[in-house]
Amino acid sequence: MISILLDVVGGALLLLGLVLLTISLIGVLRLPDTYGQLHAQGLAAGPGVIAVLASSIATEDATIITFAVLAIAFVALTSPVSGHAIARAAHRRGDREARKAGGRSEGQA
Amino acid sequence: MPALLLRVVVLTAVYLLALTSLHPGDVLVGLVLSALLVLLARRVGPRRPPPPSPVPLGSRLAGVPALIGGTLVDLVVGTWQTAARLVGRGPTRAGLVEVPIPRGGAVSTAAWGVRVGFVPDTVVVELDEERGRMLLHVLDASDPEAVVAAQHDSYERRQRRVFP
Numbered sequence: 001m002i003s004i005l006l007d008v009v010g011g012a013l014l015l016l017g018l019v020l021l022t023i024s025l026i027g028v029l030r031l032p033d034t035y036g037q038l039h040a041q042g043l044a045a046g047p048g049v050i051a052v053l054a055s056s057i058a059t060e061d062a063t064i065i066t067f068a069v070l071a072i073a074f075v076a077l078t079s080p081v082s083g084h085a086i087a088r089a090a091h092r093r094g095d096r097e098a099r100k101a102g103g104r105s106e107g108q109a
Numbered sequence: 110m111p112a113l114l115l116r117v118v119v120l121t122a123v124y125l126l127a128l129t130s131l132h133p134g135d136v137l138v139g140l141v142l143s144a145l146l147v148l149l150a151r152r153v154g155p156r157r158p159p160p161p162s163p164v165p166l167g168s169r170l171a172g173v174p175a176l177i178g179g180t181l182v183d184l185v186v187g188t189w190q191t192a193a194r195l196v197g198r199g200p201t202r203a204g205l206v207e208v209p210i211p212r213g214g215a216v217s218t219a220a221w222g223v224r225v226g227f228v229p230d231t232v233v234v235e236l237d238e239e240r241g242r243m244l245l246h247v248l249d250a251s252d253p254e255a256v257v258a259a260q261h262d263s264y265e266r267r268q269r270r271v272f273p
Contacts, residue, residue: 036203
């Protein structure tokens with residue numbers, strides 16, 4: 001009975017993860033700016049991957065589940081850092097381009 | 110000293126989980142490696158020690174379930190809103206919002222950044238510990254004051270007890 005329940009929960013989590021990864025891919029392709037794409041990749045790198053990893057409970061194998069829990073912990077700690085690094089780079093590039101554009105228009109005036 | 114011991118224990122636990130073993134030899138190697146890492150981190154880390162936390166360690170540990178549970182709630186809500194936006198049914202007024210943050214030190218600021226950055230509907234753009242500000246990109250920036258209030262409420266209820 002528990003085995004069937006774990007199969008169902010694992011399958012549901014796998015399906016949820018794949019749906020989130022698909023939506024994330026659509027978002028990366030649809031959204032035009034870096035920040036929007038970062039929201040989309042955050043959906044894949046956070047909840048999408050976590051749901052896929054959590055579906056490992058269906059295996060009922062302690063070793064696999066342990067690795068999945070460790071992977072979830074590391075993903076939870078590292079994905080915000082990578083998103084922040086890209087966002088900061090995009091923000092600084094935007095600032096620099098705005099300054100360049102401002103300097104050019106001042107020079108032309 | 111208790112904080113150092115806690116770090117050694119947590120690192121050893123991660124090592125043993127990665128090995129999936131409780132063999133005494135593995136435990137010993139894990140303890141030695143963890144102690145070496147913790148000592149090395151103290152030597153190569155910042156010279157100025159962090160100020161002592163005003164909250165006792167036991168109280169901080171008791172706040173961990175609320176921190177993890179609350180962050181999971183934020184994650185579910187943020188995931189829903191982001192997914193709705195990406196399929197074209199969510200808020201469309203995305204933008205940057207500056208959030209004032211308390212100057213609680215580097216660890217508190219980093220914890221705030223990781224907690225907020227983990228949720229897909231917010232992206233941490235800048236974290237300025239010295240000026241006490243955090244620049245966020247949010248999917249719904251139509252009411253910046255509401256965003257700031259929500260962030261402060263989340264900090265008070267989830268993080269303040271563990272990382273003040």
